[in-house]
Amino acid sequence: MGTVQVMNHPLIQHKLTIIRDKSTGTKYFREVVNEIARLMAYEVSRDMPVEDVEIETPLIKSVQKQLSGKKVAIIPILRAGLGMVDGMLDLIPAAKVGHIGMYRDHETMEPVEYFVKLPSDISERQLLVVDPMLATGGSAVAAIDALKKRGAHSIKFVCLVAAPEGIKFLQEAHPDVDIYTAALDEKLNEKGYILPGLGDAGDRLFGTL
Ligand code: PRP
Ligand code: URA
Numbered sequence: 001m002g003t004v005q006v007m008n009h010p011l012i013q014h015k016l017t018i019i020r021d022k023s024t025g026t027k028y029f030r031e032v033v034n035e036i037a038r039l040m041a042y043e044v045s046r047d048m049p050v051e052d053v054e055i056e057t058p059l060i061k062s063v064q065k066q067l068s069g070k071k072v073a074i075i076p077i078l079r080a081g082l083g084m085v086d087g088m089l090d091l092i093p094a095a096k097v098g099h100i101g102m103y104r105d106h107e108t109m110e111p112v113e114y115f116v117k118l119p120s121d122i123s124e125r126q127l128l129v130v131d132p133m134l135a136t137g138g139s140a141v142a143a144i145d146a147l148k149k150r151g152a153h154s155i156k157f158v159c160l161v162a163a164p165e166g167i168k169f170l171q172e173a174h175p176d177v178d179i180y181t182a183a184l185d186e187k188l189n190e191k192g193y194i195l196p197g198l199g200d201a202g203d204r205l206f207g208t209l
Contacts, residue, residue: 002178004167005043012039012182016160020198026207030083033132033205036160036182037087044128044158044180045072045092070126070154071095073119077102077131077143080201084130084158098122100129100143104136109192111142116150123151132201134162134181135194137169144174160201161185163194 015036019029051068054061072095076082085097101115119125127147134140140157147155155177157170162181165188170179185194193199203209 001171001175004162004171004179004181004184006184007040007043007180007182009039009043012036015039016182016198019160019204020196022199024204026204029204033083033160033201034087034090037084037130037158038090039087040158040180040182041088041091041128044156048126070124073098073122073125073127075100075118075127075129075143075147077129077139078115079103080133080205081129081131083132083201083205084160088128088130088158095128096125098127100146102139102143104139104192106191109136109138111139113142113146116146118147118150122147123153125152125154127152127155128158129155130158132160132205133194133197134159134166134170134179135188136163136192137166137173140166140170141173144170144177148174156180161194161197163188 015032018024018032049069050065052063053066054063072092074088074095075098076085078101096119098118102111102113157177158180160182162184187195189195
């Protein structure tokens, strides 16, 4: 079973409170989502392998460490996942970016796929699937299904707010995927929104409320 890491670092908790607050406007919301994504990228990359490399400092030759292993691709689930991309790229600037368009039908709550554009070498990359919200888990599971169908097999899922229902559904569907979330909230309401949550992440990021 994949691991679930709740990143309750004080800076992340503080920033999450800002974006949960309904009085936070679009511009500030977008900035803080990116700031949290940047902090999460630091932790998500903790197990990246390193190798020895010989360099010369201004004083002597020395063996030091550099990143090795798989290259990374960041895969935002549209729309709201886009809000996390720049923050992630700040720490992992060489990553490629693939896009998966997925929206929840408001009646059925089922995810509908409408766009997929990925780097050609996803099977060789460590994929970081990003979406601020893991609610029922339908969108995350469908996005990861779409990636695996195209050859991906090394996947981490990174979100800001997760519901217990979404974690369970994602773990059951994709037990090989580690989940990183900034917060684990209480539950879903009858419309599939996370409580206490932060509302509709896409609408708050793009001002479409
Ligand atoms: C939101 C969110 C997730 C999904 C989570 O997207 O960004 O993708 O809902 O819900 P789930 O876990 O129940 O699938 P939404 O469908 O509102 O689309 P948007 O990002 O375009 O606003
Ligand atoms: N999608 C959102 O944007 N917010 C929720 O609370 C649930 C799904």
